[in-house]
Amino acid sequence: MLRRAFFRCVASVGALAMVGLGSAGAQEPPRLRPKEHYTVGFSQPGSASPWRRAQLDSIRAEAIKRGDQLIYTDAGGSADKQVADVNALIAQGVDLIFLAPRDEKLLIPAVMAAKSAGIPVILLDRTVNPSLAQAGRDYVTFIGSDxxxxxxxxxxxxxxxxxxxxxxxxxxxxxxxxxxxxxxxxxxxxxxxxxxxxxxxxxxxxxxxxxxxxxxxxxxxxxxxxxxxxxxxxxxxxxxxxxxxxxxxxxxxxxxxxxxxxxxxxxxxxxxxxxxxxxxxNPRFGPVAFATMARYARGEPIEPWVVITDRFFDKTNAAQFLDSAY
Incomplete structure (x- = not known):
C-alpha cells in the first residue's frame, strides 16, 4: 500500500516537472507524416466490461479496414502498468498512440513521454487534467462524450x-x-x-x-x-x-x-x-478516431475536443434500439 502510494507520488511529481518542460519547449504536439499506412498503438485501461470490448472491436475493425497495423495494450486496471504500456509503444516506434487514460493525473507522464519521443497522442473516451496537459499543445485532441x-x-x-x-x-x-x-x-x-x-x-x-x-x-x-x-x-x-x-x-x-x-x-x-x-x-470510436488521425496527418486544424453525440434511452425508445446495442 505504501509502495503504491510512493510510486503515485513520484509519478505526479514527474508529471508536473514534464509539463513545465513541455511548456518551455514545443508548443504543439508532434506532427504525423502523411503515408499510406500507419502503425498505431492503442492503450486501454482494461477490457473487462462490455463497453471496453465494444470499443476495442471498433478500433480493430477500422484499423483492418484502412490497412493499418494496430498494437494493443491492456493495463488490467493499473495506472502504473498503463504508463509502462505507453512507454513500450514508444519503444516500438509507433506512428501515433490512441490513449484511454485510466486516471486524469497519473497518465500525464505517459502523454509527456510520447510528446518527447515525437509521437502524437489522441485521447479516447477519457481525458487528462487540463492544468497539467493541454490539447493542441501536449496531445492532439480528446475524442469523447460530455x-x-x-x-x-x-x-x-x-x-x-x-x-x-x-x-x-x-x-x-x-x-x-x-x-x-x-x-x-x-x-x-x-x-x-x-x-x-x-x-x-x-x-x-x-x-x-x-x-x-x-x-x-x-x-x-x-x-x-x-x-x-x-x-x-x-x-x-x-x-x-x-x-x-x-x-x-x-x-x-x-x-x-x-x-x-x-x-x-x-x-x-x-x-x-x-x-x-x-x-x-457510444463505444464505437474506430471511424472517428482514425478519421481524426487522417485529418491531422493532412495538416488540418483539429478542435481540442471532438465531441461524441450521445442518445438518451428510456421506455419510449429502448425496444427500438435494442438489437443494435452492444
Whole structure:
C-alpha cells in the first residue's frame, strides 16, 4: 500500500516537472507524416466490461479496414502498468498512440513521454487534467462524450420521475477518472437546485458490476429508506439492481435506478421496467478516431475536443434500439 502510494507520488511529481518542460519547449504536439499506412498503438485501461470490448472491436475493425497495423495494450486496471504500456509503444516506434487514460493525473507522464519521443497522442473516451496537459499543445485532441452533460441528463430524468422528491444513493465510477468526475458534477449540480432531491450517500464502485452490487448492499443497510440510485455506468446499475432484489426490493418500483452507457443489458432492463433510463456513451470510436488521425496527418486544424453525440434511452425508445446495442 505504501509502495503504491510512493510510486503515485513520484509519478505526479514527474508529471508536473514534464509539463513545465513541455511548456518551455514545443508548443504543439508532434506532427504525423502523411503515408499510406500507419502503425498505431492503442492503450486501454482494461477490457473487462462490455463497453471496453465494444470499443476495442471498433478500433480493430477500422484499423483492418484502412490497412493499418494496430498494437494493443491492456493495463488490467493499473495506472502504473498503463504508463509502462505507453512507454513500450514508444519503444516500438509507433506512428501515433490512441490513449484511454485510466486516471486524469497519473497518465500525464505517459502523454509527456510520447510528446518527447515525437509521437502524437489522441485521447479516447477519457481525458487528462487540463492544468497539467493541454490539447493542441501536449496531445492532439480528446475524442469523447460530455460527461457533465451525461450526469445532468440522468439527474433531470430522475427528478422528473420522482416528482422532485428522492433519497439518492450514487455509485461513482473509478476515482480520478474523467467520466466519474464529470458525471458526478453534472448530476450533483442539477439536484442541488431541487430541495427535496437528497443525496444520502455516494461511494465509488469502480465501474464494476460486482462492486456495484457489494457497495449497494452496504449502503442499503445504512440507508434502507433510499428511493433512488444513480450509477455512473450500466454495469454498476445492474449490480445495484441485483442487490435490491436480494433484499426484496423491486428496481423500478421501490427504488428508481438511472445510469450511463446504453448497453444491451441496460436497454433490456428498461424494457423490463427495472431501469428508468440510461444515457448513451457510444463505444464505437474506430471511424472517428482514425478519421481524426487522417485529418491531422493532412495538416488540418483539429478542435481540442471532438465531441461524441450521445442518445438518451428510456421506455419510449429502448425496444427500438435494442438489437443494435452492444
Amino acid at each position: 460527461f457533465v452533460e451525461q450526469g445532468r441528463r440522468t439527474a433531470e430524468a430522475l427528478t422528473k420521475a420522482t416528482n422532485g422528491n428522492a433519497r439518492i444513493v450514487q455509485l461513482e465510477g473509478l476515482p480520478g477518472s474523467s467520466p466519474a468526475n464529470g458525471r458526478r458534477k453534472g448530476f450533483e449540480d442539477f439536484i442541488q437546485a431541487h430541495r427535496d432531491m437528497t443525496l444520502v450517500a455516494s461511494q465509488p464502485a469502480d465501474f464494476e458490476r460486482a462492486k456495484g452490487q457489494q457497495v449497494t448492499e452496504a449502503l442499503l443497510r445504512v440507508h434502507p429508506d433510499a428511493s433512488a440510485i444513480f450509477a455512473h455506468n450500466d454495469e454498476m446499475a445492474i449490480g445495484a439492481m441485483t442487490a435490491l432484489e436480494a433484499v426484496g426490493r423491486t428496481p423500478g418500483k421501490d427504488v428508481i435506478v438511472v445510469s450511463v452507457d446504453g448497453t444491451r443489458t441496460a436497454l433490456q432492463a428498461i424494457i423490463d421496467g427495472k431501469l428508468l433510463a440510461t444515457v448513451e456513451t
